[in-house]
Amino acid sequence: MPAPNRIYFPQIAAGGWRDWVEVVNVGPKEAKVTAIARDQNGNAVWSAEKSLIPFQCWVVPAEGVADRRGDVSLQIISDQPILGERHCHYGTQVLDFPGAAPELGTAGKRLFFAEVASYIGDFIRFLNIGEADAIVNVIAHDRNTGRVVGQFSGRIRPNGFWTLSDAQIRNVTGTLEVVSTQPIIGERHSHYQGGKSAVGQYGQVIDGSLGEPKRIFFGQIAPGQWYDWVILTNVGPKEAKVTVIARDQNARTIWSQDRTLRPFQCWIPPVDQAVKNIDVSLEVRSDQYIVGERHQHSGSQVLSFSGAALELGTIGKRLFFPEVYSGAYDWFRFLNVGEADAIITFVARDRNTAQIKHQFSGRARPLGFWTVPDDRIKNVTGTVEVVSTQPILGERHMHYRGWRTAISQYGQVIEV
Structure with a gap:
């Protein structure tokens, strides 16, 4: 999976949020790198260029310049392979995202968000990276039953974006499935603890372009003061038998549990109580297509990871x-x-x-x-x-x- 020559960040935020974006040339030759900020309709509103030697970094000067008139997206183009990362800060809240690209498994025509919740503030941004208008259908599933509890659609111009707020998602605690006619990137922000904490996640690409995972992994379930929360969803067409296995540093099994899930039904395995005094990893096995998400909390700090798999590019x-x-x-x-x-x-x-x-x-x-x-x-x-x-x-x-x-x-x- 080579690094791409083009990466995207769906949002550089206006207002009180402060953005930091870094780009790295991971190619073997000097790179000419161009950053382009675009508005909601895909119009270019700002650009900058930089030459980078191999493995040199550039902190793109977009903050306070590209977003003076409101939110923008950011596209980075290079003649060498590049990677990037964005942090978006407001007080103790921070949202962090890698630069997205089809080659990195973060852009596609079918996305999945493993969690939305009625008791927190959700914000979702979709960026169309295709060559034609994208018709985007959003399907909300209930966490416990897997049933469809809401659906709606929107349209996005090429290189433009569409933003969803809590008002559109409504009173849903569950998951979001997103189907698009063009390749898109989906960025979700969740705000809670009275605005002290935030979680940022890309929609996981489940269009099958890299395969359908039946094993996913989480690198850590933490001991001590950290509280871990893991949610798993069967995104296959049939009932799934799902097994979670916690292992220590030397791969010894510490704990395991099974559950049967209907299509789009979720399971929150009790990992924190089961292994609260031991530092472990977590493997999830299923006989159907499975995805997941983990949050790790300590005070206002939150770490968030999707379930990792070869088929998901992680x-x-x-x-x-x-x-x-x-x-x-x-x-x-x-x-x-x-x-x-x-x-x-x-x-x-x-x-x-x-x-x-x-x-x-x-x-x-x-x-x-x-x-x-x-x-x-x-x-x-x-x-x-x-x-x-x-x-x-x-x-x-x-x-x-x-x-x-x-x-x-x-x-x-x-x-x-």
């Missing part, structure tokens, strides 16, 4: 994190989903010079994990490249502002 042998930051606390978890031991090499580069500042290796057993805390990374502000001998998923947790704010990102897969 597992591979070469991963890339566009940011590591010396001014915060970084923590990485690598879960080996291969059939042999994984030798995993961690390479940290400087943001401005692209020079390698630090590198080291670790090992993880099959279905075991390796954890890299902040003190192993040392004083690096830049990027992290991870190369493994077996397919892995990589989770990054970043804690800052006195442990009141957290950012969560999967390593972006640039080699399967």
Whole structure:
């Protein structure tokens, strides 16, 4: 799965929200990179260019400039492979998203949001990256029954966007299925705890373009003060038998449980109570197409991850994190989903010079994990490249502002 030459961010937010966007050239040659901001109708309203040597970063100066007249989307075009990341801040709330692209499994014609809830504030933005108008149908399913409880549609011009608010989603606690006539990216923001916490998730692409996963993974269910919440949904056409398995660092099974789910029915397995004193990973097995989402809470900090799978573009042998930051606390978890031991090499580069500042290796057993805390990374502000001998998923947790704010990102897969 090569890195793309074109990535998208569906929103640069106007008003009190502050956006930070970083782009990295992950190609072998110098790259000419262009950033283009567009309004709701797809009209270009701002652009900027930058040349980047391999592995050099660019913090795109869109904040306060591109969004002066209101919300915009951001498209990044390059003549070399690129990756990117966006953080959107308001107080202790932070939304974080990788740059989206079909090659990264984050744009497609059928998307799925594993959670919407009537008791929190939901906001969803759809960006049409196709060449014609997109007719987008939104189908809401009840969490407990899987039944359709609401549906409506909208239309989006090429490179334009469509925004949904709580008023349109209405009183639904469940899931959203989204079907489009053109490839789209769907970005969901959930705001709760009285505006102190936020979760950002892309709609998971379930159009089958990369396959239909029947095994998904979560790199961590955390011990101690962290509270974990996991939701699973059967998105297959038949009743599914679903099994969850928690394993320790050495892949020993600690706990498991089964459940039968009707199509589009959800299950919240009691993972937090079952393994509250042990640091574990979680595997989910199903005989039908399965997707999931995990939230990890501590005070105003929330980490959020979709269930990872090869078919969802979140597992591979070469991963890339566009940011590591010396001014915060970084923590990485690598879960080996291969059939042999994984030798995993961690390479940290400087943001401005692209020079390698630090590198080291670790090992993880099959279905075991390796954890890299902040003190192993040392004083690096830049990027992290991870190369493994077996397919892995990589989770990054970043804690800052006195442990009141957290950012969560999967390593972006640039080699399967």
